[in-house]
Amino acid sequence: KKSIFPCPPDIKLINNPVKRSQVQEVLDLIKSGTRRICLHGEGGCGKTTLLQEIRGKLPQSSSTVIFDCYGGGTYLDSDAYRHRDRDAFTQLINEMASHLRAPLFLLPAHDTSYPSRFMDRLVEAAQLQQIIDPQSLLVVAIDAADNSISAARGCQPPEQSFVRNFVKLGAIPANVVFILTARTGRLDLLDLPSSFTLLPVSEFSKEETAAHVASYWPGVATTWIEEFHELSSHNPRVQYYALNVSRRSKKLSDAMQYLLPGGKGLDQVFQQQIEAAIVKSGSNIDTTKFCAGVVILARPIPLSVLASVTGLSEALIADICNDLAPGIKRSPSGEISLADEDFERFLDQESQDQGNAIRAEVATYLWSARNANPYAATHVATALVRAARGSDLVTLLQTEKEPSIISDPVLRREVQLQRLKLGITICHELKAPVDAVKT
Numbered sequence: 001k002k003s004i005f006p007c008p009p010d011i012k013l014i015n016n017p018v019k020r021s022q023v024q025e026v027l028d029l030i031k032s033g034t035r036r037i038c039l040h041g042e043g044g045c046g047k048t049t050l051l052q053e054i055r056g057k058l059p060q061s062s063s064t065v066i067f068d069c070y071g072g073g074t075y076l077d078s079d080a081y082r083h084r085d086r087d088a089f090t091q092l093i094n095e096m097a098s099h100l101r102a103p104l105f106l107l108p109a110h111d112t113s114y115p116s117r118f119m120d121r122l123v124e125a126a127q128l129q130q131i132i133d134p135q136s137l138l139v140v141a142i143d144a145a146d147n148s149i150s151a152a153r154g155c156q157p158p159e160q161s162f163v164r165n166f167v168k169l170g171a172i173p174a175n176v177v178f179i180l181t182a183r184t185g186r187l188d189l190l191d192l193p194s195s196f197t198l199l200p201v202s203e204f205s206k207e208e209t210a211a212h213v214a215s216y217w218p219g220v221a222t223t224w225i226e227e228f229h230e231l232s233s234h235n236p237r238v239q240y241y242a243l244n245v246s247r248r249s250k251k252l253s254d255a256m257q258y259l260l261p262g263g264k265g266l267d268q269v270f271q272q273q274i275e276a277a278i279v280k281s282g283s284n285i286d287t288t289k290f291c292a293g294v295v296i297l298a299r300p301i302p303l304s305v306l307a308s309v310t311g312l313s314e315a316l317i318a319d320i321c322n323d324l325a326p327g328i329k330r331s332p333s334g335e336i337s338l339a340d341e342d343f344e345r346f347l348d349q350e351s352q353d354q355g356n357a358i359r360a361e362v363a364t365y366l367w368s369a370r371n372a373n374p375y376a377a378t379h380v381a382t383a384l385v386r387a388a389r390g391s392d393l394v395t396l397l398q399t400e401k402e403p404s405i406i407s408d409p410v411l412r413r414e415v416q417l418q419r420l421k422l423g424i425t426i427c428h429e430l431k432a433p434v435d436a437v438k439t
Contacts, residue, residue: 044237
């Protein structure tokens, strides 16, 4: 399955999203013939949710494929590869094939031009979409495109994101629409051609805030809604956090209390959650270690690994995760991931002082567990490089043929290739040509 769908989305589906006035702006652009659109805005303004609402308002029988560049925070991980042409275009092609139930599937290979393969499949998919309904559309959306470019730049050595090739694709069929989302402050990273129409995504209007509140608490007084609108800085995600507090306590007043005395932005909301988690834990714990562990470890993170790295018990970590929901998510198997980039950025800021120490702890633990734990085997190479232990990586390559503990042959091969790639880079940095040749 990972070969066919290498980058599955990790987007929370909103069953009854607040109806945004900007959806109609997008639909009007499409109706007028615009085929390349970039939605941009500040953190928490609802870009991803807007995509979901647009999908529901398209002409009947239309198809929408959304590529999730953030992937629950896995976009920076050494085994995720969401930024690469090979994995991203394979995911897009095979999702189109699945949506249309057509024999357009592609298996990844190392000797192919993925943008060209994508265009070939896109033309065929557009023809099928036309047969299904001449009035329908095929929409290909890239969510959080700026994250993909950041991930590519962060590789060692730096790589190129598939977004670069995606935005420069040539003429597309008339019934195809490309939509990108990104943060306004990072639009320059995309280097968008002039063929893209930029559309800023605004914060909630008073009417949208009223609809948001009504989805949790019907019949709330207008004066209460107006005050809530101002205290939440009109930000949909701030409102989401506050309203979830009231839902858990079953008291409407707690949503307002959450934002008092002077209103809150996202960082203030997150800070309050951290402080509340410390109080609820009943112990004088250092949450910066926890924050650093969640940011630095590759996600999704097994509970046992985070416990070993931070020195906190699994039970305590589980409690902290519950208190930090919905910013932190736990899968049914207990693995930890993040819900959005804003929370990840906050955790990173909170844990700056612990960063180097936790990187060293991560490298030490993964090194010791690499032959017994598939997670450790998968991520040990990147951890060694980040902890300035490149010489250990070279030793690993010369003493271990492959990570045999990884049962999935595709992942095992990818991990070994990643180790070799990092090893060659380290050998050059260490000026060790003999080790480079051996590697």
